[in-house]
Amino acid sequence: xxxxxxxxYFTVLVGLAWAxxxxxxxxxxxxxxxxxxxxxxxxxxxxxxxxxxxxGWSAYxxxxxxxxxxxxxxxxxxxxxxxxxxLNPDGIGGMAPDLAFNTAVSFVTNTNWQAYSGEAQLSYLxxxxxxxxxNFVSAGTGMAVAVAVIRGFAAAKGSGLxxxxxxxxxxxxxxxxxxxVVLALFLxxxxxxxxxxxxxxxxxxxxxxxxxxxxxxxxQIAIKQLGTNGGGFFGVNSAHPFENPTxxxxxxxxxxxxxxxxxxxxxxxxxxxDRRQGWAIFAAMAVMFVAGLVVIHYNExxxxxxxxxxxxxEGKEQRFGAMLSSLWAASTTAASNGSVNAMHDSFMPxxxxxxxxxxxxxxxxxxxxxxxLYGMLLYVVLxxxxxxxxxxxxxxYLGRKxxxxxxxxxxxxxxxxxxxxxxxxxxxxxxxxxxAAVQEAGPHGMSEILYAYSSATGNNGSAFGGYGAxxxxxxxxLGIIMLIGRYAIIIPMxxxxxxxxxxPQAPATSGxxxxxxxxxxxxxxxxxxxxxxxxxxxxxxxxxxxxxxxRLAGQSF
Amino acid sequence: xxNHLRPAIALTTVFTLLTxxxxxLVMTGAAQALFPSAANGSLIEMxxxxxxxxxxxxxxxxxxxxxxxxxxSGWNAAxxxxxxxxxxxxxxIATVAERRATWSAANGAEAPIxxxxxxxxxxxxxxSPESALAQADRIAAARGVDAGAVRRLIExxxxxxxxxxxxxHRVNVLQTNIALDDAFPIPxxxxxx
Numbered sequence: 001x002x003x004x005x006x007x008x009y010f011t012v013l014v015g016l017a018w019a020x021x022x023x024x025x026x027x028x029x030x031x032x033x034x035x036x037x038x039x040x041x042x043x044x045x046x047x048x049x050x051x052x053x054x055x056g057w058s059a060y061x062x063x064x065x066x067x068x069x070x071x072x073x074x075x076x077x078x079x080x081x082x083x084x085x086x087l088n089p090d091g092i093g094g095m096a097p098d099l100a101f102n103t104a105v106s107f108v109t110n111t112n113w114q115a116y117s118g119e120a121q122l123s124y125l126x127x128x129x130x131x132x133x134x135n136f137v138s139a140g141t142g143m144a145v146a147v148a149v150i151r152g153f154a155a156a157k158g159s160g161l162x163x164x165x166x167x168x169x170x171x172x173x174x175x176x177x178x179x180x181v182v183l184a185l186f187l188x189x190x191x192x193x194x195x196x197x198x199x200x201x202x203x204x205x206x207x208x209x210x211x212x213x214x215x216x217x218x219x220q221i222a223i224k225q226l227g228t229n230g231g232g233f234f235g236v237n238s239a240h241p242f243e244n245p246t247x248x249x250x251x252x253x254x255x256x257x258x259x260x261x262x263x264x265x266x267x268x269x270x271x272x273x274d275r276r277q278g279w280a281i282f283a284a285m286a287v288m289f290v291a292g293l294v295v296i297h298y299n300e301x302x303x304x305x306x307x308x309x310x311x312x313x314e315g316k317e318q319r320f321g322a323m324l325s326s327l328w329a330a331s332t333t334a335a336s337n338g339s340v341n342a343m344h345d346s347f348m349p350x351x352x353x354x355x356x357x358x359x360x361x362x363x364x365x366x367x368x369x370x371x372x373l374y375g376m377l378l379y380v381v382l383x384x385x386x387x388x389x390x391x392x393x394x395x396x397y398l399g400r401k402x403x404x405x406x407x408x409x410x411x412x413x414x415x416x417x418x419x420x421x422x423x424x425x426x427x428x429x430x431x432x433x434x435x436a437a438v439q440e441a442g443p444h445g446m447s448e449i450l451y452a453y454s455s456a457t458g459n460n461g462s463a464f465g466g467y468g469a470x471x472x473x474x475x476x477x478l479g480i481i482m483l484i485g486r487y488a489i490i491i492p493m494x495x496x497x498x499x500x501x502x503x504p505q506a507p508a509t510s511g512x513x514x515x516x517x518x519x520x521x522x523x524x525x526x527x528x529x530x531x532x533x534x535x536x537x538x539x540x541x542x543x544x545x546x547x548x549x550x551r552l553a554g555q556s557f
Numbered sequence: 558x559x560n561h562l563r564p565a566i567a568l569t570t571v572f573t574l575l576t577x578x579x580x581x582l583v584m585t586g587a588a589q590a591l592f593p594s595a596a597n598g599s600l601i602e603m604x605x606x607x608x609x610x611x612x613x614x615x616x617x618x619x620x621x622x623x624x625x626x627x628x629x630s631g632w633n634a635a636x637x638x639x640x641x642x643x644x645x646x647x648x649x650i651a652t653v654a655e656r657r658a659t660w661s662a663a664n665g666a667e668a669p670i671x672x673x674x675x676x677x678x679x680x681x682x683x684x685s686p687e688s689a690l691a692q693a694d695r696i697a698a699a700r701g702v703d704a705g706a707v708r709r710l711i712e713x714x715x716x717x718x719x720x721x722x723x724x725x726h727r728v729n730v731l732q733t734n735i736a737l738d739d740a741f742p743i744p745x746x747x748x749x750x
Contacts, residue, residue, distance in 0.1 A: 005722040047567035059561075066561035070569045120636050129577035136576040137569070165564050172572060177580065188588035191612055194596045196585060199635055202600070202609040205622070205734060210615050211635040214598045219584040223576075236637040239677030241612040242598065247724035303670070304644050307653045310670030314649065315639045318626065318671050318683040321725035325677075342677045345641040346649075444643035466641035547645055556647045 002297075002323065009327070013255055013262060020175075020259060021266035021278075027174045028147045028167065028271070040173060044165055054160025057498025060148050061491050063164035064141060068108050071134055076104040078130040079122075088123035089198030090213075095121065102475035107134035109486035110142055110368055112224070112231030112338055112461040113478060115470045119213035119234050124196060131231060132220045136180075139227025139260075139369045140171035145490050146264060146370030147271070149377060152497020153398050154272040157504050161497055171370075175260070176227060183222035186252055191245035194218040217242060225256035228368040230338030230461045238328070238341040239317055247319055250341060254328050257337045261366035264373040272398055276516035281376055284524040285334075288365045292354040293330040299348040300326045306556065315343030326351070333358040336368035338461025345439075345448070345464035349551060352447055352464070353544035359451075359458040361532030362417050362489070368459060374493045376524075381410040381496065383520070383527040387513050397515060399505040406499055409492040416488035418535050420457030420481040425449050425539065427477070434473045439466035442557030443550060447543035452478065454536075457485040601731070610634075611732055614680045620663075620699035621743050622734045623684065623692055623711075626671055627656060630679035640675045666691040683727035686715045700741045710740055 026032055032040075044051045055063065078085070079100040083093040095103065099115055106113040112135075118127065144167035151161050188194045193214040202210045217233040221243055224231055238244040238253060265285065269278020300322040303312045311322035320328070325342035332339055333355040344355060358365055364375040380397060385407050388395025395402040428434040428449050437452075438445040448467040455462055456478040463469060469478065514520065550557075588596035599611045609615050614625040616632045630638035642649035653673045660668040669687040689711045697704035714733040718724045 001722065008722065043571065044564075047571060048563040049568070063561045063565070066565040067568065070562070070565040074569060074573070117636060117638075128581045129573055132581060133569075133573045133577035137572050165568060169568070172576065177576065180580070181584070184584045185587060185591070188584070188596045189592045191595045191599050193598045194581075194585050194588035195598070197597070200598065200600065200607060202607050202615070204609055204615045205731075205738070206615075206617055206619055208616060210609060210613070210632065212598060212600075212610055212613055213635045216581045216585055218588060218596070219581040234637055236639060236678045236680075239639070240637055241614075241678060241680055241682055242610075245599070245612050247719035251719065251723060306644070306650050308657065308668075308670050308673060312644070313670050313676075314642065314644075314653075314674040315677045316674075317677050317681050318685060318727045319681075319724050324724055340677075343639040343641055345643055346639070348644050439641065440643045440646055442645060444645055447643070464641065464643075465639060466643070547643070551645050556645045556650055 005323070009251070013258055016255065017259055017262035018266055020263040021270060024175060024263060024267045025270040027170050032174065036174065040169055044169060047165070049163070049165035051163055051166045053163060055163055057152070057161055057494045060161050060164050061494045064145060064490060065487070067137070067164070067168070068141060071137060072104050072108045075107060075130050075134055076100050078126055079103055082123040082126045085123065085125050087125035087128070087196070089196070092121060092123050098472045098475040099470065102479040105479040105482050106461065107131050107229070107231060108138055109459050109482045110138035110227070110229060110336070110371065111456065111459040111482045111486070112229040113456055113463065113469070113482065114231055114461070115475050117235030118232060119215070124215055127220060127233060128216060132223060135220065135223040135227050135229040135231070136172050136176055137168065139176055139223070139229060140168045142368050142370035143171040143175070143260070144168045144370070145494065146373045149374040149493050149497040150268055150271045152500045153377070153400065155501055158502065161494070161501065176223065179226050180219070180222040183226060183252060183256055184218045187221055187249055188218040190249040191242070192218040192221060192249065193242055214242065221253070222256075224339060225253045225337065226260060228257065228261065228335050228337040230332065232339060238339050239343065244341055247324070250320055250324055250328070254324070254331055257331045257335050257339070258366055260369040261335050261372045264370060268373055274516065277398065280516045280521050281373070281380070283521045284528070285365050285376065287521070287525055288528065289330065289334050292334065292358055293327065295354045296330050296347070296351040297323060297326040299351045304348060306551070312346070312348055315346030317342065329355060330358070332462055333460060334365040334367070336363035336371060336458060336460050338455065340462050343465055344451070344462055345466045349447070349544045349548035352451065353540060353548075356447070356451055356454050356540065356544065357533050357536070359454040359460050360417065360421060360536045361528050362414070363458040363460060364528060371459065375489060378410045378413050378489070378493060379524060379528050379531070381406050382414070382531065383524045384513070384515065386527060387523055391513070393511065393513070396506070396512060399508065400500050400503045406496050409496045413489045413492035414531065416484050417457055417532070420485050421450070421453050421536065422539065424457070424477060424481045425453040428453060428474070431473065433471065434477070437468035437471050437474055439468065440557065443543055443546035444557065447547060450539060450543050453481065456481045459485050601735070603735075609731055611729065612682050614682050614730060617730065617734060620695050622696065622737065623689055623728070623730045625730045626681045626684055627673065627675045628679040629675040632680060634680055637679050639677050639679060664691050664695050682729050682731060684730055686711070686726050686728055689714070689728040689733070696737065699743070700737070701744055702741045707737070707741070710736060
């Protein structure tokens, strides 16, 4: 039954993503119905953009940075001033500067790390006009960058990478918004509140009073899942019965987390004109995903003997149980989403290990919308380079030579991961102000630090919730690391695309290493694991692996 | 960079109006028109009093009712939270052992795992059928009725997995307690009877 349930789930997921990729190929190819194109062109020109102008990689990168900077400033201001702004029925005050910095960075970089609790610290205006907007446009930014990077590999020699304003607008208007409308209505029907009225007071059957927070949640939750944002309307995210009331709402949200990232694999195949290339990348991601899911599922269903017989239900909801919590945990950490339907801090040690590896390899196992694909292309460049070294030929990908410049840029981008996770984590494990955040004694405390810094660097946003990430040290440090994790990958990847597009495309010969077969898929997986996972193996040994060994020996902390 | 600022500011404004105001407001209007009860929090009214949400657990301590799963945040529906305790936490292991002893003493049965572990939201509206059925004897005694009748009522309240494949069997605590009050009114307190 479990196998059947998973098989049906993945069949539906791949089917939907396949169909969406067909639509997205039309969206980004500019072959939409004429009225839509006219509307989009009018909007862009009215905003001062010149849709026909193709950008080189540096112009594209600058446009990304300018747009995200404006978004950051506006969101920061809204969070600081929310106490004096309208749509605040529960009278919530302005956010402290360090927390507002952290939150604004977090939403602009598509991380949605939450060092605050939504129902207690955000007005409805901040939720809607602040966070929901960034949920759309940070996702749109990632999708636009991915499309530009794909063009760098696929488009004819000497053409541009596209126009950021056009790609962004198309992502939001024709992909994210229509999907969100459908999902939001479905969630509202399932019981997710969508109201502008404030909290209500219930008088319980036994006479006690209960204040029940509500709000315009359904609209925000729809885009939080589709845009791999993950920031919950309520503090406990999609474990909250108002965010995720039924099993059907859970399945719809879980599918939405992976939908666009999976579709990007197939879109890649379509845009480069060889669908097998898309399937190869999909296969590499799927193999790693399923391997991790099996570990989490097994560990959570087997449960924690120290607590009693049965699945590991601490921090989980009865309606979801161990299986749907495991599927969600794997999806949200692989896809850089970061929403949770169960508390990751209370998962078994090896489940936590898998979740950390999914984030530490750079969120390339499906990954964030767009971000997962361009992140995986980084590994593709390195895999092709390694293959070239092994056989002594100049490495090629999609008919273009991979040379020193691209490999240097790919390695530079890769280094942002150890910089954020190992350096950031090491500082957080030594400075006393930072150490105060750790809740648990023993190796699990190490895991809390490691998880937080992996999540921020990978722009994931989920957390081991016991970790006191609201301390000023962490709001600041994690904010800076989220910026590194986002832009220290976007900029080199755009530069690689800009360099690739200048090269001639040679037709494949009998000596070309095919990049669509099982051999390449295996090589790509090994590259991700060797570079990504082994970089972090020593520190993982101090956290989840040490905890599992101690647990098996009957030790507690 | 400067020549990018104008489209950056203009498009941010457009998207704020479109996705930050129009989208949530249209969704609010549509949800309120189509699914008013669900969109307002699935609130339950009885005799003019709002007694809670069918989706949100509320504390029950009396012997005559089903008890919800433990909550790390005291069933606070305006500030949710979980224990976030790790699997090797001494605090967690001790807390669970303590809950197990209390639960067994109250119900005269071995506690299922969901009855001694805190939920993720602190507001889990459901318990497992095993937990619900094990509480039947205590409820029947408090209401002065036959335990078999209480058990049958609980059995009809069990919801199954979605499509028979996804999720767990479960019993909604608040709705079942309302049904219990309807079917087996609590004898009035005091010495009359």
